[in-house]
Amino acid sequence: MLNAIWVGFFLVAFGFAVVNAVFLGHTDSFALIMKATFEASKSAFEIAIGLTGVMALWLGIMRIGERAGFLQGLTWLLNPLFKRLFPDVPSNHPALGAITMNMAANMLGLDNAATPIGIKAMQELQTINPKKDTASDAQILFLVINASSVTLLPVTIFTYRAQAGAVDPTDVFIPILIATYCSTMAGLLATAFFQKINLLDKVVLAYLAAISAVVFGLVAYFAQLPAAEMLRQSSILSNALLFGLVTLFIGGAAIKRVNAYEAFIEGAKDGFHTAVTIIPYLVAMLVAIAVFRASGALDLLMNAVRSAVLGMGWDTRWVDALPTALMKPLSGSGARAMMIDTMHTFGADSFAGRLASVIQGSTETTFYVLAVYFGAVGIKRVRHAVACGLLADLGGLIAAIGVTYFFFG
Numbered sequence: 001m002l003n004a005i006w007v008g009f010f011l012v013a014f015g016f017a018v019v020n021a022v023f024l025g026h027t028d029s030f031a032l033i034m035k036a037t038f039e040a041s042k043s044a045f046e047i048a049i050g051l052t053g054v055m056a057l058w059l060g061i062m063r064i065g066e067r068a069g070f071l072q073g074l075t076w077l078l079n080p081l082f083k084r085l086f087p088d089v090p091s092n093h094p095a096l097g098a099i100t101m102n103m104a105a106n107m108l109g110l111d112n113a114a115t116p117i118g119i120k121a122m123q124e125l126q127t128i129n130p131k132k133d134t135a136s137d138a139q140i141l142f143l144v145i146n147a148s149s150v151t152l153l154p155v156t157i158f159t160y161r162a163q164a165g166a167v168d169p170t171d172v173f174i175p176i177l178i179a180t181y182c183s184t185m186a187g188l189l190a191t192a193f194f195q196k197i198n199l200l201d202k203v204v205l206a207y208l209a210a211i212s213a214v215v216f217g218l219v220a221y222f223a224q225l226p227a228a229e230m231l232r233q234s235s236i237l238s239n240a241l242l243f244g245l246v247t248l249f250i251g252g253a254a255i256k257r258v259n260a261y262e263a264f265i266e267g268a269k270d271g272f273h274t275a276v277t278i279i280p281y282l283v284a285m286l287v288a289i290a291v292f293r294a295s296g297a298l299d300l301l302m303n304a305v306r307s308a309v310l311g312m313g314w315d316t317r318w319v320d321a322l323p324t325a326l327m328k329p330l331s332g333s334g335a336r337a338m339m340i341d342t343m344h345t346f347g348a349d350s351f352a353g354r355l356a357s358v359i360q361g362s363t364e365t366t367f368y369v370l371a372v373y374f375g376a377v378g379i380k381r382v383r384h385a386v387a388c389g390l391l392a393d394l395g396g397l398i399a400a401i402g403v404t405y406f407f408f409g
Helices: 002-023 029-068 070-085 094-107 111-126 137-148 155-163 173-195 202-223 227-255 260-277 279-294 297-311 317-327 332-346 351-362 366-376 385-408
Strands: none
Touching: 002 029, 002 279, 002 297, 029 070, 029 094, 029 111, 029 227, 029 260, 029 279, 070 094, 070 202, 070 227, 094 111, 094 137, 111 137, 111 260, 111 366, 137 173, 137 366, 137 385, 155 332, 155 351, 173 202, 173 351, 173 385, 227 260, 260 279, 260 366, 279 297, 279 366, 297 317, 317 332, 317 351, 317 385, 332 351, 351 385, 366 385
16 A cells, blocks of 8 residues: 555656646746655655664663663553553563553654654564564554654644744644544544454543543643743653653663663664664655655645535635645645744634644654654555554544634634
């Protein structure tokens, strides 16, 4: 399926370029596409190299936590849930601890920490994958949950809104939490359908209820804070928890007389190797996306949607934020650029500006996550991963539109 999508991007882009050049007289169509390919390949390399230091750091820290026994402790805490969601993964397997750490990092909006930990989890899952070139059920479920990305503290979006002149940059906080929660639930339901996971199991329901209580408890707490105080406290909480985790791992290693320095170096070497490994996969995916965008296919798709909505007599304000939604599964930087452009064009406090912000915070970049995580372990056959990831994106988009109309409509 991944091959079909990749080839499809190029074929559609070529078709649009021919139409633009031959029938519309845009003789620079192919030049623009080629320029986009070079820029995207450069960007892919820069992303991978930029990740090298961060991945070396966090995989080193992860190795210390693993040697000190903390990942095993986290695994034990969530083992009843994981036994039902990941039945093919043995109890107390190192992958389960890494999955837990990745989810925690995503919830706190710590992108730089979440990516290397997520790759570590995917590598651990690969050790028990019987078909090394094909994604296992456990790997698909982990990727979909990661791509739907419940983010409790979307500080970067608040920052962009403040820079764009929003009167209250954090007024999208609750809508984002609701939308990202819905996208995760949609992804979980879709994957459970394909993999026949029983989500009505009383243990699964108990864990999901507890997680929901934490999410909505944080929503209730931060919602009653003034905007400036919300930004301040959310930033403090994110960074304090992250540094506290590092200190806990190193302190625990010292108590258990683990050589933390050697453990860190060992993990850091794995991080460097992994960063180099993902370069070809990132180049392939980002170039295909850039070609699709430069050809004008994305603009045509958006205009078609606007016409269809007008034809049905519906409100079209949400269509102005559609570029962010369409770009979000394809490119994180592209979606961020679309969000910023929407806020600058219509205003940060316009309906479109707020909706673009909520969409940006509702999910992760599905194809980027797929390329990085599966590329890191050499998986070529992704099975139903793309379908479930895009269903999670769709769930997040529908929820984002709904809650934005509810709060700001």
